Amino acid sequence: MKDNRSPLIRSAGAALAAAALAAAAACSSGGGSGSGGDADTYTWWDPYPQHAEDSAWAERVAACGDEAGVTIERTASDTTALTNQALLAAQEGTSPDVILLDNPAVSTLADTGMLTTVDELGLDVSGVDENLLAAGVVDDQAYGIPIGANTLALYYNADLLTAAGVDPAAITDWDSLTAALAQVTGNGAKGITFAGIGTEEGSFQFLPWFWGAGADLTDLDSPEAVAALELWTGWLDAGYAPDSVITNSQNTTWEEFLTGEYAFAVNGTWQVNSAADAGFATGVVPLPAQAGGAAPAPTGGEFIIAPVQTDTERYDVTRQIVECMTTPEGFVETATTFAYYIPPTAEGQDALLAAQPELQPWVDAVRSAKGRTSDNLGTDYPMISEALWTAVQNALSGSATPADALAQAQADAEAAIG
Known part of the structure; x- marks a missing residue:
């Protein structure tokens, strides 16, 4: 196991293929405070530049500093820049005290040795749902706490389903969903829209079908994986999904759904x-697994993490700041601020549902969700994901069969991982 209590950051290369994780760093000595050692000021980085300094989010961050008796100096950057800056800061010894980071990138930073573990900070994560915490676990060590989770489910247009005689509660597996698509398109409406774009968003949207077939990210060309991709291509061939899914982002998919022309759309908690x-x-209904039940959907959302500091006496206040963000009340406040992050603990979820019981389908979806870097994939995930989204693109465009596209993806992933 790595000993992150040392201020020395071990050398490591981190090659990230996903656009949101593109970075490469070799971290050597360092591990200082980005605040320059000011005992009354703690530095905080997050990926929310859309939340200005007068926003409810910024006020919440500041309040956690006030509660700990310090001032928080907040810096917001987009996700890609934040990951790159965090790696560079560790190399230069100027790491901030706290970072909020997209969950697939946590293992990348942890692999460099630049993060403290939750045990080292004295944080209790026993109440955090194991499936959500797993995205930040490397070699049995947890390197942060999810501040909440979002995931995917199946939105539906109730008016179109009623007109076509479709009961959404009857959509429990792939066959029943495909039958519903046949009914709504037969009644003159459009079927389903999703994001198959050649980026991490494409992998994110494909994974529920991939995992729902029983496929594994270490075996991209398994029969189960082929079945999942054949489901998508079959929908295109039958006219149940539009050709635009090849280039659709999650935003453009949602814009299509809001036209009122589509019966279904795959999208996330953030569209509530x-x-x-x-x-x-x-x-909303869960995304169905092939044989029935809810498919595991990938978890989105950020972890709160603490980089290694030369001055280890800072950790006590850092712990207080993290705890402020991760109380049941804090989780619920995050959920409502970001409309919606589902709290990562049963206690937080119950508190959210007490206030907003209509979010039950999303709580259920998060409870069934899975981290993209789970199964100890760590820094291999971005390379696997790129191979997977490329296969999806090749199959949706018709340039390769699902089986051939995934066979190439498996070969490409193995070559990239080495």
Whole structure:
């Protein structure tokens, strides 16, 4: 096991293929405070530049500093820049005290030795759902706490389903979903839209079908994986999904759904408010697994992590700041601030549902979700993901069969991982 209590950061290379994780760093000596050692100021980095200094989020961060008796100096950057900056800061010995980081990148930073473990900070993560905590676990050590989770489910246009005689509660597996698509398209509506774009978003949206077939990210060309990709290509061939899915991001997919023309859309927790404001009645059901039940959907959301510091006396206040963000009340506040992150603990989820019981489908989805870097994939995940989204693109475009596309993906992933 790595001993992160040392201020020395071991040398490591981190090659990241996913666009949101593109970075390479060799971290050597360092591990200082980005605040320059000011005992009254703690530095905080997060990936929310859309939340300005007068926002509810910024005020919440500042309040956690006030509670710990210090001032928090917050810096916001987009996800890619934040990952790169964190790696560079560790190399230069200028790491901030606290970082909020997209969960697939946690293992990358942990692999360099630049992060403290939750045990070293004295944090209790026993109440955090294991499936959510797993994204930040490397070699049986947890390197942060999820501040909440979002994931995917199946939104539906209730008006179109009623007109076509489809009961959304009857959609429990792939066959029943495909039958529903046949009914709604036969009734003159459009079927389903999703994001198959050639980026991490494409992998993110494909994974529920991939995992729902029983496939594993270490075996991209398994029969189960082929079945999942054949499901998507089959929908295109039948006219149940539009050709635009090849280039759709999750945002453009949602824009298509909001036209009121589509019966279904694969999208995330973050569209809850938008769905409520749509010009038609909407609902949500879990993404179905091939043989029935809810498919594991990938978890989105950030972890709160603490880089190694030369001055280890800072850790006590850092722990207080982290604990402020991760109380049941804190988790619920995050959920409502970001509309919606589901709390990563049963206690937090119950508190959220007490206030907003209509979020039960999303709590259920998060409880079934899975981290993309789980199964100890760590820094291999971005290379596997790129191979997977490339296969999806090749199959959706018709340039390769699902079986051939995934066979090439497996070969490419093995070559990239080495």
